[in-house]
Amino acid sequence: MTNRLEDLLSTLQAAGTLEDLQAVLESLRDHYKVEHTVYHWVNSVGERYGAGTYSAEWVDRYLEKEYLRMDPVIFGCFQRFTPVSWKELDWSSKPAREMWQDALDHGLGNQGYTIPIRGPNGQFALFTLNASLSDEEWAQFIDDNARDLMILGHEFNKKALEFEQWGEDGSVPALSPRELASMSCLARGMSRAQAAAELNISEHTLRVYIESSRHKLGAMNTTHAVARALSAGIIII
Amino acid sequence: MTNRLEDLLSTLQAAGTLEDLQAVLESLRDHYKVEHTVYHWVNSVGERYGAGTYSAEWVDRYLEKEYLRMDPVIFGCFQRFTPVSWKELDWSSKPAREMWQDALDHGLGNQGYTIPIRGPNGQFALFTLNASLSDEEWAQFIDDNARDLMILGHEFNKKALEFEQWGEDGSVPALSPRELASMSCLARGMSRAQAAAELNISEHTLRVYIESSRHKLGAMNTTHAVARALSAGIIII
DNA sequence: CGCTGCCTCGCTATTTATGGGGAGTTTTAA
DNA sequence: TTAAAACTCCCCATAAATAGCGAGGCAGCG
Structure with a gap:
């Protein structure tokens, strides 16, 4: 188990371009045998960076319908510190349910696990796994992999930050x-x-x-x- | 190695009071054979909660001299995402060097490793290990334990948040x-x-x-x- | 020594926000 | 179905914020 984590981490460390990060996510998906792996962040100006295995159609759909503004995953993670399994979230509102059905229609699995990651300057990123499994299987999967996923998510975020220089210096003005x-x-x-x-x-x-x-x-x-x-x-x- | 991490984590999970968290920090100190282990969080008003093995004298001194306002550890961690070994920080300013000497005089070791942890609502916490070791020994120690410490820090923060209910008490009103x-x-x-x-x-x-x-x-x-x-x-x- | 940035204070006039009233329709949820 | 909540529009008077023009003292830096 640990060795496989180390392998994944060394692949991640070796990544030199944003395309490499995309490849890392794909190998993560294959390694964990899930439907999708996704990393994205939301920044203060509204620019976004995302990488992952979602179909282009779903990403376009998501942006077009402005799901970001009411996505329970975004909302839930923004208000908590700990990772969350999607089914724990509040899907009771009508637009949320519609989005959920829309997601299923676009090839997403019925289970999801998202790790909120916060960095300096208000950085907020999400590291997500999506799969098609029963509730019991998913709970077991999370139980087995939660710690590794947390390390992976944070290491991934660190690497993504290196590329994008999130507010490294200058982008956030210093006030007196x-x-x-x-x-x-x-x-x-x-x-x-x-x-x-x-x-x-x-x-x-x-x-x-x-x-x-x-x-x-x-x-x-x-x-x-x-x-x-x-x-x-x-x-x- | 992993088993010992699991032991520490289960002790942490079992903590039911703030005093238990203090005891967890003390057992962490003993386990890692370091001088001090500290967890505290910081906000704009000042320190809100802290636990650890620093002497009461040093804590009082720290508060009295308002070291919080210029502590390179606080400053450095607030602007970064990744854990930091203290010697990497900028101690060039005069007040910083004075604080450093003061810390040594109050029983702190010459090495430190601090993990910045960020939560919702601007929460910012620090999880710190302090020891007396040579640079080489310390680098090796960090190399060996960085991942476990990250998990421990985040789990500790999660537990501390449970007790203090940092804005997570459902008091967030629902807007239309x-x-x-x-x-x-x-x-x-x-x-x-x-x-x-x-x-x-x-x-x-x-x-x-x-x-x-x-x-x-x-x-x-x-x-x-x-x-x-x-x-x-x-x-x- | 001059430069820059920070901290402090003053004036007038215009634009914008707030606080207090109402009163309808549509949508959602019990 | 029915009630609650959300959405939409309007007036008036007052309080507050904004934009523009100033000024001087103090600290650190090359």
Whole structure:
């Protein structure tokens, strides 16, 4: 067991291009004898990177129908820390059920396991296995492989980050301490007057910080600036 | 090797109180024959929960001197995804070197390895091992145990989250689709007029969604509402 | 020594958001 | 089926944020 994990990891380490990562996912699929293996991330600007064995038709369909906005897998994983088996999620809403049926029609298996992975600057990625198995078989499969999959997911994310330079440097602007404090106050619901009082500065000075933060973050308005600061992980509520 | 990991994990699983977690850290320290094992998480306000084998004097000293604000370990881990050996970090600044010397004087070993762990709602935790070893011995130790430590760190974090219910207590209010869409538009920087145009509704209607979202999220203003929606993971920029 | 960036404060005018009312239709869920 | 929730539209007055123009002191760096 461990040896096979080491083999997979060394293949992963050897990957030098994004195409290699795609190949790693395909070999993972074959190794685990599942329908699909997928890795993708969702970033703060809406750009996405994804690799995996889903059919192009399903990927197009997913994007076209904007399933991202209501996919219970995305939603569920965004709010939790631990991996999740798809059937544990809430599929009760009508659009969710429609998406589920649509997925089955596009060749997905009835079981899924997704590991949420979080990195710096608000990075959020998902590592997913999809299969056609009974509930019992799937539970056993997860039980047997959960730890290896977690290592694989995180190593995969590390490799993907190397290629894409997710906010390595420069992409996330550095705010000054006062700017960060200003953003933090606003994110916690204070008005300008309250935040200025909290920071013991005039409301006008606070405004200067907000505006400089806005410009540094490339934001259209205060709400946007706070949203970007949160997404980038440079402030925490 | 694997069996010992399993033993440690089952001890961890069995933990029912925060004191049990402390005991797990102590047994980890003994098992790995290191000076200290520490788990703590950090937020913008400061340390919220911590457990480990550091002396009370060092913890007090750390808090008193506000080392949190310039600790290269915190700083370095916040900007990276992968675990780090302390000597790889940037200790060139004067306050950092002073802190390092202070740490040695308080019984810390000369080597450290810290795994950054990120969870939902901006959670950021650190899982650390500290030891007194030569560089070569430490490199070998990390090489041998990195994977197990990663599993342990994540499992430990999972357990700690269970106790503290870091925002996972189901208190996240459910917004309607239009409310979510409104929040999402605002989070992406649109003004009311732009968002209303995007959603093909009147600005007045949009306002109704914003206000109902605000009330559901218990927010003081629009910026606060968007910040909470982002933190709760119910919208993605 | 000058440069840059950070921190602090002031003014006026305009645009935008908020808070308080209503009142209908459609969709979903018990 | 029926009730609850969601979706859509409107007015008015006030509060708040934004945009533009300023200014000076302080720290670190080449």
